Amino acid sequence: MTVRHQLINRQPAAFIIGVAGDARVVGFQSARARAGLSPAVVLDYRDLIADPERAAAQIPASARVRIDSPGRETQVLAGLLMHGIEQSARLNLHHLSRGEIERQVGERGRLLPPRQLFFGVEHVLGALSRRAQEPGTRRIQLLPDVATILLAFDKAACHRHLLAHDVPLPAALPNIGSFDALYSAMQAKRMPRVFVKLQHGSAAAGTVALATSRLGMRAVTTVEMVSGADGVRLYNTRALCHYSSPGEIARLIDALAPYGLQVEAWVPKVGVDGQIADLRILVVAGEPVFRLLRKSRQPITNLHLGAERADAGALLAQMSAKAVAALDDTCRRVAGAFPGALHLGIDVAVASGLTRHYVLEVNAFGDLLKGVANSQGLDAYDVELRAIEWAA
Amino acid sequence: MTINENLAKLHGYDVVDFEAGEPLPDPTQNAVRLTLRFDGPFSEFSDLWAEFMNSTGVERTQALVIGNWGNPDDGPTSSEPAVALMVASADRLADLRALFFGDVTSEENEISWIEQSDLSAFWGAFPNLEELGIRGGNHLQLGGIRHAKLQTLKVEAGGLPRAVVHEIGAADLPALEHLEIWLGTENYGGDSGPQDLAGILDGTRFPKLVTLALRNCAWADDLAAAIATAPILGRIRRLDLSMGTLGDAGVDALVASPAVHRLQHINIEHHYVSDDGVAKLTALGIDVNAEDRQQADSDNGQEHRYIAVSE
Numbered sequence A: 001m002t003v004r005h006q007l008i009n010r011q012p013a014a015f016i017i018g019v020a021g022d023a024r025v026v027g028f029q030s031a032r033a034r035a036g037l038s039p040a041v042v043l044d045y046r047d048l049i050a051d052p053e054r055a056a057a058q059i060p061a062s063a064r065v066r067i068d069s070p071g072r073e074t075q076v077l078a079g080l081l082m083h084g085i086e087q088s089a090r091l092n093l094h095h096l097s098r099g100e101i102e103r104q105v106g107e108r109g110r111l112l113p114p115r116q117l118f119f120g121v122e123h124v125l126g127a128l129s130r131r132a133q134e135p136g137t138r139r140i141q142l143l144p145d146v147a148t149i150l151l152a153f154d155k156a157a158c159h160r161h162l163l164a165h166d167v168p169l170p171a172a173l174p175n176i177g178s179f180d181a182l183y184s185a186m187q188a189k190r191m192p193r194v195f196v197k198l199q200h201g202s203a204a205a206g207t208v209a210l211a212t213s214r215l216g217m218r219a220v221t222t223v224e225m226v227s228g229a230d231g232v233r234l235y236n237t238r239a240l241c242h243y244s245s246p247g248e249i250a251r252l253i254d255a256l257a258p259y260g261l262q263v264e265a266w267v268p269k270v271g272v273d274g275q276i277a278d279l280r281i282l283v284v285a286g287e288p289v290f291r292l293l294r295k296s297r298q299p300i301t302n303l304h305l306g307a308e309r310a311d312a313g314a315l316l317a318q319m320s321a322k323a324v325a326a327l328d329d330t331c332r333r334v335a336g337a338f339p340g341a342l343h344l345g346i347d348v349a350v351a352s353g354l355t356r357h358y359v360l361e362v363n364a365f366g367d368l369l370k371g372v373a374n375s376q377g378l379d380a381y382d383v384e385l386r387a388i389e390w391a392a
Numbered sequence B: 001m002t003i004n005e006n007l008a009k010l011h012g013y014d015v016v017d018f019e020a021g022e023p024l025p026d027p028t029q030n031a032v033r034l035t036l037r038f039d040g041p042f043s044e045f046s047d048l049w050a051e052f053m054n055s056t057g058v059e060r061t062q063a064l065v066i067g068n069w070g071n072p073d074d075g076p077t078s079s080e081p082a083v084a085l086m087v088a089s090a091d092r093l094a095d096l097r098a099l100f101f102g103d104v105t106s107e108e109n110e111i112s113w114i115e116q117s118d119l120s121a122f123w124g125a126f127p128n129l130e131e132l133g134i135r136g137g138n139h140l141q142l143g144g145i146r147h148a149k150l151q152t153l154k155v156e157a158g159g160l161p162r163a164v165v166h167e168i169g170a171a172d173l174p175a176l177e178h179l180e181i182w183l184g185t186e187n188y189g190g191d192s193g194p195q196d197l198a199g200i201l202d203g204t205r206f207p208k209l210v211t212l213a214l215r216n217c218a219w220a221d222d223l224a225a226a227i228a229t230a231p232i233l234g235r236i237r238r239l240d241l242s243m244g245t246l247g248d249a250g251v252d253a254l255v256a257s258p259a260v261h262r263l264q265h266i267n268i269e270h271h272y273v274s275d276d277g278v279a280k281l282t283a284l285g286i287d288v289n290a291e292d293r294q295q296a297d298s299d300n301g302q303e304h305r306y307i308a309v310s311e
Helices: A003-010 A023-034 A045-050 A052-054 A074-083 A085-090 A098-105 A112-133 A146-153 A155-164 A179-188 A246-258 A313-318 A321-337 A380-391 B046-053 B080-088 B120-127 B162-169 B194-201 B221-229 B247-255 B259-264 B273-281
Strands: A016-018 A040-045 A064-067 A141-144 A193-198 A208-213 A216-228 A231-243 A262-263 A277-286 A287-296 A308-311 A343-350 A355-362 B015-017 B030-034 B064-065 B099-103 B132-135 B152-156 B178-184 B211-215 B238-240 B263-267 B287-289 B297-299 B302-304
Touching: A016 A023, A016 A045, A023 A380, A040 A045, A045 A052, A045 A112, A052 A112, A052 B211, A064 A112, A074 A085, A074 A098, A074 A112, A074 B015, A098 A262, A112 A141, A112 A146, A146 A155, A155 A321, A179 A193, A179 A208, A179 A246, A179 A262, A193 A246, A208 A246, A216 A246, A231 A246, A246 A262, A262 B263, A277 A321, A277 A380, A287 A313, A287 A321, A287 A380, A308 A313, A321 A343, A321 A355, A343 A380, A380 B015, B030 B046, B046 B080, B080 B120, B152 B162, B162 B178, B162 B194, B194 B221, B211 B221, B221 B247, B247 B273, B273 B287
Parallel strands: A016 A040, A016 A064, A064 A141, B015 B030, B030 B064, B064 B099, B099 B132, B132 B152, B152 B178, B178 B211, B211 B238, B238 B263, B263 B287
Antiparallel strands: A193 A208, A193 A262, A208 A216, A216 A231, A277 A287, A277 A343, A287 A308, A343 A355, B297 B302
16 A cells, blocks of 8 residues: 555545535545545535435544535525525514525526525534534534534624624624614714625625715615515626615615615725725635735626636735735634634725725635636645645 | 726826824825825824824925815715815925825715815915816816916816816916816716817917817717817817717717817727727827727617716
8 A cells, every 4th residue: 555545544534515516516626636635525415405414414423524605506595595494484584485485596686585595504504513513532523614604604793703803894883674774873873885785695695885975875786676566676686786866775775674784884995907906815724825806897896796806916015014914914813713614715805095904704615716826836725625634 | 987096196206195103205206195094093184184284394295195185984075174274284385296186086985976165276375286186076166277387287077067167268377288177977067068168179278288188078079079170179289088978970070170180199098989980080190099999878779878987
């Protein structure tokens, strides 16, 4: 037996919770192959959804389990939403029934209730947590652990958590349930420009950048409102919608409010090459390893909305050494606040003026960085695998 | 499109923020920016201005950039108090050669919400100015413009009130070489039309004018037609109609003018001109910038063209 084989055999069984064929699973498996490791066993979300406990029982003792994103596949979304019905109903929160889920998941762009999805993920991944906590000496290791995934998923909880860890954040307006409440809070807290996000939203779904002044108000949003017999239906749109009538903006916020809002001050982001820019930083094992710039002509900077990805070097070079060091320090602080994560994708706004920065989002599944490699040619998955080997 | 980036250069100088508690960046080597930043150390422009005026070397300031004069927590506020402070300290800024007033990005405030005021005191207060840039057209007044040394005047707006266009058209600026005006759209207060440009186009002013830039104009075809027959066209070398709604009609009017051949450069970047139209311009044998062609939106047979910077 060669040395390499011995090394492989000493590795604990590797699992990945994901969707077979998904770019994330493919990326991770490719990195394993490059590292001379056997493919991880894919435990598909569809199996987990069909019977969480039974699926979780397939994981052997001492296995190392990477939990990845459930993705956007219709069947998976529907299954997770179904699992979210019970908890939503128990808490008497706005949610979709089985029939509504079946009708709406297939509808292109329809905004699905992210809190219900959160409850579904919580329920399904709960089976993995229970499996990992079964008594025994050779524990299953979940990476990230389920608590980390749920904390990053809930923007309000994440904001509170990061605040307690002295992470620089835009100020939040808590418990906003309507446009009137929002507008009053903006005036009372002197916050004329805000980002309204869905508390459990992802990929900028349900996001509204709202600016107010004595001359009026303007909203830029990923949400398109369509009036129907059943009221306003909400759709995600890649061509951002602009609203400037207070009545329409009120209708939009009121339509979003039942989904659960997280409202934060709009940090004026720095401009790079004439565009609005922010950073996606991937930390692995506590250290920032990839810093990517997103450049956009719109205030909402997600890549699928047309933002360009660029190297962050041009921005970092304009910042003082002190400001760059502070940015790294913030990333380490965020990582320290999530000890259950090996990697985190942190979205950071550097405010115009280049001295201050703010953490906008933390993504537990933030490592799908297509085509990005470091100076040694390693991609995010390669770096993560090396970090694990180093830690093991 | 919006203005997303702070000014990087002014009058050939790199722009550097003046920071609380830090020494003044060498004001003979840099343009100094004073702006109230989001979450920044100053909440009042008067405090920032006082610290600037108390800093060593302030009298040697060559170039000054003013950004947010209002506290970002209050939303947009009038530039009037900032103007008063600057004018009151003007005797200690006698070297000032360049001023940009309103370096505010779209992430900080919409260009059409920038609240300007009466800036007419600048003309007398800063007699050595060679370059003045202004962003924001709301409530903007320039008064009776009279300045012996000003070489560059830029007024950027999503919509510039016609009264300001008239003030510029009546200006006494014997040294002016570069005149740049963003006319904007009626939706944001840009209520001017071709007739309002008479004072600028009749060629009786601005004896040293080289560049005429009438940008971001929502009626650029009419603008081009007015320029095509205007005396000023025979006197300038560079014509800039960029960021507007220029289409083939405007180009046809321009190329029909004998004076257009005397230009060295024409800029129509961000335009609605066809390939044929662009070819007519290049056939003039002058330098042409026709980048960034736009596609008009069509709505019930009605064509919509947009200017580059509005809200």
